[in-house]
Amino acid sequence: MALLTVKQLDVHYGAIHALKGLSLTVEAGQIVTLIGSNGAGKTTTLKTISSLLRPTSGDILFDGQSIVGRPTHELVRLGIAHAPEGRGIFANLTVDENLEMGAYVRRDKVGIAADRERALTLFPRLRERLTQSAGTLSGGEQQMLAIGRALLARPRLLLLDEPSLGLAPQVVRTIFDIIRDINASGTTILLVEQNAHMALGVAHFGYVLEVGQIVMADRAETLAKSDEVRKAYLGVG
Amino acid sequence: MGYLRAVSPFLGAIVLAFVMQFGVAPMFGAYYQKLLIDIGINIVLAVSLNLVNGFAGQFSIGHAAFMAVGGYAAGAITYYGSFHVFGDALVHHGQGDVLFLAATLVGGCVAAVAGWVVGLPSLRLKGDYLAIVTLGFGEIVRVLLQLTDDVMFKRADIEAASVGTLALALGGALGFGGLPFYTSIVWTYFFAFTLLVIAVRLKTSGEGRAFLSVRENEIAASAMGIDTTRYKVRAFVLAAFFAGIAGSLFAHEIGTTLNPRELGFQKSFDIVIMVVLGGMGSISGAVLAAIVLTLLPEFLREAASYRMIIYALLLISMMILRPQGLFGVREVWELYRRPKVSRPQVRPPGSLP
Numbered sequence A: 001m002a003l004l005t006v007k008q009l010d011v012h013y014g015a016i017h018a019l020k021g022l023s024l025t026v027e028a029g030q031i032v033t034l035i036g037s038n039g040a041g042k043t044t045t046l047k048t049i050s051s052l053l054r055p056t057s058g059d060i061l062f063d064g065q066s067i068v069g070r071p072t073h074e075l076v077r078l079g080i081a082h083a084p085e086g087r088g089i090f091a092n093l094t095v096d097e098n099l100e101m102g103a104y105v106r107r108d109k110v111g112i113a114a115d116r117e118r119a120l121t122l123f124p125r126l127r128e129r130l131t132q133s134a135g136t137l138s139g140g141e142q143q144m145l146a147i148g149r150a151l152l153a154r155p156r157l158l159l160l161d162e163p164s165l166g167l168a169p170q171v172v173r174t175i176f177d178i179i180r181d182i183n184a185s186g187t188t189i190l191l192v193e194q195n196a197h198m199a200l201g202v203a204h205f206g207y208v209l210e211v212g213q214i215v216m217a218d219r220a221e222t223l224a225k226s227d228e229v230r231k232a233y234l235g236v237g
Numbered sequence B: 001m002g003y004l005r006a007v008s009p010f011l012g013a014i015v016l017a018f019v020m021q022f023g024v025a026p027m028f029g030a031y032y033q034k035l036l037i038d039i040g041i042n043i044v045l046a047v048s049l050n051l052v053n054g055f056a057g058q059f060s061i062g063h064a065a066f067m068a069v070g071g072y073a074a075g076a077i078t079y080y081g082s083f084h085v086f087g088d089a090l091v092h093h094g095q096g097d098v099l100f101l102a103a104t105l106v107g108g109c110v111a112a113v114a115g116w117v118v119g120l121p122s123l124r125l126k127g128d129y130l131a132i133v134t135l136g137f138g139e140i141v142r143v144l145l146q147l148t149d150d151v152m153f154k155r156a157d158i159e160a161a162s163v164g165t166l167a168l169a170l171g172g173a174l175g176f177g178g179l180p181f182y183t184s185i186v187w188t189y190f191f192a193f194t195l196l197v198i199a200v201r202l203k204t205s206g207e208g209r210a211f212l213s214v215r216e217n218e219i220a221a222s223a224m225g226i227d228t229t230r231y232k233v234r235a236f237v238l239a240a241f242f243a244g245i246a247g248s249l250f251a252h253e254i255g256t257t258l259n260p261r262e263l264g265f266q267k268s269f270d271i272v273i274m275v276v277l278g279g280m281g282s283i284s285g286a287v288l289a290a291i292v293l294t295l296l297p298e299f300l301r302e303a304a305s306y307r308m309i310i311y312a313l314l315l316i317s318m319m320i321l322r323p324q325g326l327f328g329v330r331e332v333w334e335l336y337r338r339p340k341v342s343r344p345q346v347r348p349p350g351s352l353p
């Protein structure tokens, strides 16, 4: 059974119809990517899955259970962690305190310490900055912190919104390597990206979103080779 | 251990309160003893408002209304209760103090219920909108209190009246005069120290971190699994409870009259200024600001008519020189501890200065 199933989702911002009958599935253990141009509705999709937005109709099943209408903080306990667009770190808390907040719903001290260690191993840069306030980190470091913090919730499903936004190519590569590592250790990932090339490179499956609707769905390798995707999102041809 | 941890703040508060009464107060004359009480009450008000405006990042400008709700509820209980128990509304130490304590706690609870009611809209409203709701609440309380009936002062009438009638006989626009003067340095500082212990524990625990994260970024906080609504309402209820306690202390203090005009938005603003001046989120900052802003108008009394202008200019220059308040979110004891870490005082998005 799929870990996440989104069925016929409609989301409105007032009169704006942002998602129009969107459906997608995320199989357990996979990286699934959602690509599309600016304003296509990618962020809206993730926010609706984590209940930061309420759909006007449609259903979302996590592990076979409907989660529509359940508050965000309960979904974290169920195992859905969202690293929101624009990072959403706590600027006045230190890096270490930010990580600690990531584990807010957990009580297993030993497990938390192990996951913190793992996050710091994935992002050695954070280890050097532990006592620094998060607001003084560079954009890339903040992104690392946002991902590391989401990992501390030990999610079953990790929602990543444009982790490569505004980062230097070298750092982008590091981030995608880490996304692969996180997935290899058993976390399912739904990855929203503008950088279609990198996203399709790490993902197992991909969806292409255009103005609120899925226009293509296929295995990531197949999408990366298709003419439409190459023209529209990979800037080829 | 857990039991000790639960009662120790109260034991500590009692000891400290007696130290204030018998150690500190005798050093001053009667006039300064009243100032000491004023300071204590303002500490309770500033530190409790800081829970909402500083910790939870909501912006309430109606704190005096909770003070009024608590003060009137407690005042009605001691005043009419005294007639029933003692036959008059004079101070009867011993039994009377027990009545006063009970009335004060009830006043706090009534204010807490009001805080819950006002806290609920804070689930949907942010920043300026919430501020307007709290301001509106303050005005409603003030107008309703002005509409109440005259205070009864004949024993026979009071004993014959129903509870409902008594609850409406709160003095209207003239104020609720004739309350017994139970407020002492001991009582004031008992509540002030109790609140301080609660506030410090709240801030330094994991809970406190959760409060700060709600204030910093509500969406990210809920993405961490924090029930942001619960935190905000909890802050409102706790803050209103202590504002109600402060209201009772104010109502039973010598030289004050419980009166709707005194507890209008002017008073609310005074409390907001203390929190902003001390630094939103800084407990010691709120305490220091409460002390300074209670004493300042007194010391400026010499300057007579220019007093309020000087006071205003001091505040304005303070806000220009240190917009984050005296301490920002930090505490006095943290000022020198982490010089190596630069903490920029980034204002959380959506919050008012």
Ligand SMILES: Nc1ncnc2c1ncn2[C@@H]1O[C@H](COP(=O)(O)OP(=O)(O)OP(=O)(O)O)[C@@H](O)[C@H]1O
Binding pocket: A013, A016, A018, A036, A037, A038, A039, A040, A041, A042, A043, A044, A045, A194
């Ligand atoms: N709060 C809002 N109020 C009104 N309209 C909104 C709001 N948020 C998003 N929209 C609109 O909904 C549509 C989808 O926005 P969304 O943020 O989901 O796009 P996106 O695919 O994440 O784009 P980007 O790649 O630029 O981040 C856009 O047309 C946007 O203007």
Ligand SMILES: [Mg+2]
Binding pocket: A042, A043, A044, A085
């Ligand atoms: Mg987006």
